[in-house]
Amino acid sequence: MAAKKAKPVCLDSVKAVRDTLEVINGKWKLDILISLSIGNERFTDIQDSIPGITPKILAKELKELEQHQLIKRTIIDDYPIKIVYRSENYAHTLHPIIYALKEWGLNHRKKIFNKGYVETDAAIASCMSEEGT
Amino acid sequence: MAAKKAKPVCLDSVKAVRDTLEVINGKWKLDILISLSIGNERFTDIQDSIPGITPKILAKELKELEQHQLIKRTIIDDYPIKIVYRSENYAHTLHPIIYALKEWGLNHRKKIFNKGYVETDAAIASCMSEEGT
């Protein structure tokens, strides 16, 4: 039997899916978003809140998140000068996706390893709520 | 202000999200799933249906998809011997996620480039339906 080619519309879908994945991929994007959501605003605070991240990577990821309009970089010009990063409302549109990815991941881990991996019902939803800790 | 650390539960969420991303990442996973869903079953058919994929990559991706129980490899032992790949029902649990990723990606593209990127309303849903084309 000859191979069936996918409809072009499907390939467009693949492209759109990949666009999204590109936005949330990168080993630290989620950690950064969480760090912002629990109240960290400044470069060094964000860095200190994420064990293992280097300034180079943090700078790069922040730039990408800003380009995607998920966060905003603001220069506060009193003394001493400060730079703050804050997540935009637009970032909230990612939450259902992140939640779904999390749920699927938890379930998948159970399926594959067939062992419990229980979590109190505090989810990304809570991690992402306006006031953390 | 000192950096706020994320709650451990949030880090577990990040892990779960990454688990899921790992499953659907890989440049060709989605294409392969689509190829299977439109009726391709055999190695060379799948390969021919996805322009640009090499046998090495295809073999690797198929192995990973099988490990994640999204597809099944079956040896059909009459003559000539055949090997068929079929997606498992479990793969369907990914559809809502893929759909959400696609929708977000389409919208994001509009937001970033501010230009229309219209698609007839046939989505992954239709790409993934049991009988393609």
Next chain:
DNA sequence: TAGGGCACTTTCCTAAAGGAAAGTAGTACC
């Protein structure tokens, strides 16, 4: 016995992601 199809594997290579460590420019404080 030669050639061809199938389902891969092997070898070699390139590009991109990611990381460690050090450096830098501006300001402030002592």
Next chain:
DNA sequence: GGTACTACTTTCCTTTAGGAAAGTGCCCTA
């Protein structure tokens, strides 16, 4: 003048993903 803090950047290195091309083992048909 020296030290420290902030927000990065730069250099160099390692790891990983992915790809091109060729090869392999098996069976089948002519």
